[in-house]
Amino acid sequence: MKSFRCRVCGNALWFENSVCVSCHTPLGFSRDEVEIVPVDANGRYIDAEGRAWHVCRNLNLSGCTWLAPVEGGQCSACDLTRVRPNDADAKGLSQYPVAERAKRWLLVELDRLGFPVVGKAEDPERGLCFDLLSSVAEDVTIGHADGVITIDLAESDDAYRVRVQEQLGEAYRTMLGHFRHESGHYFEWILVEGTDRRSEARALFGDETADYQAEIDRHYSEGPPADWPERYISTYATMHPYEDFAETWAHYLHITDTVETAAANGLSRVDSSASVPFRTLVTDVWMPLASALNMVNRSMGKDDLYPFLLPDPVLDKLDFVASLRDGESGNGSAGADQRSR
Secondary structure, eight states: OOEEEOOOTTOEEEOOBBOOTTTTOBBBETTTTEEEEETTSSSEEEETOOEEEEEOOTHHHHOOOOOESTOOOHHHHHTTEEEEOOEEEOOHHHHHHHHHHHHHHHHHHEEEHOOOOBBBEEEEEEEBEEEEOOSSSOOOOOOOEEEEEEEGGGSSSSHHEEEEEEEOOOOOHHHHHHHHHHHHOOOOOOTTSSSTTHHHHHOOOOOOOOOOOHHHHHHHHHHHHHGGGGGGGGSSSGGHHHHHHHHHHHHHHHHHHHHHHHHHHSOOOTTTTTTSSSIIIIIIIIIIHHHHHHHHHHHTOOOOOSSSOOHHHHHHHHHHHHGGGGGGOOOOOSSOOEEEE
């Protein structure tokens, strides 16, 4: 994430700020400008082209600070949420802002990297939307199917999430991580399925036509192969080629975003937009940075920030994912995609 400053007083801002804590100017996030901008007393911002933008109607519901094109309307990020908790679900509503914040963070990164974010309203068949569901009354399975990403809002609760993480033996589990992982399923569907990149992906990740349910059953009954650290980024990636791709995609986003954030805050001289091969960025910039950040965490008695190893086969997979940034989406199959996590 880039660093932001108040246009009125120059004070440093967080991405989520709706008010400058220094000069108390009301703020909104302009997706077009990728900037936090001041709004007037009526929540309005006039851009350089004379267009009026307005504070999203969901500011007090989900903490959304993005600007909407219509007064009293909602922003482009909120437009992507198809289902949210109902107004009578107090617990679900209390968990909802955490998921929306992670979704907005994901969208900014996808925008910056140039990956297309098209909603279901524009493309009902292949567009993207999010079902952010409360599991208070029923179980929710996190997953992706035909452009619909489903998130269990219970994952916003730290105690619940850590408990699941320990049960599954995972090294990392966050709300943002879920959004990144599931977006990987979506973009594999859009950018790889039905294109000339499919055979290349199959050579790296494996045969995606393998029975998904059978592979799930095998994974949870037998566990990962003994040599998994030599070929995969996580044990979950060993479950199925689709999951390997999604895990790799998530780590591509982890790395690019963290390197950019480090550069914006003076911790690195190279950001993820530098014109170097992605493998070089990983080996020469990310690995030393991650090692240093791990040591900082340990100095505070915390777990490692990035508890992962990146062997050569994983670097090859990361290179493939990074190459999709400049690629073109194919026609792809619109068949049901029931991959889930």
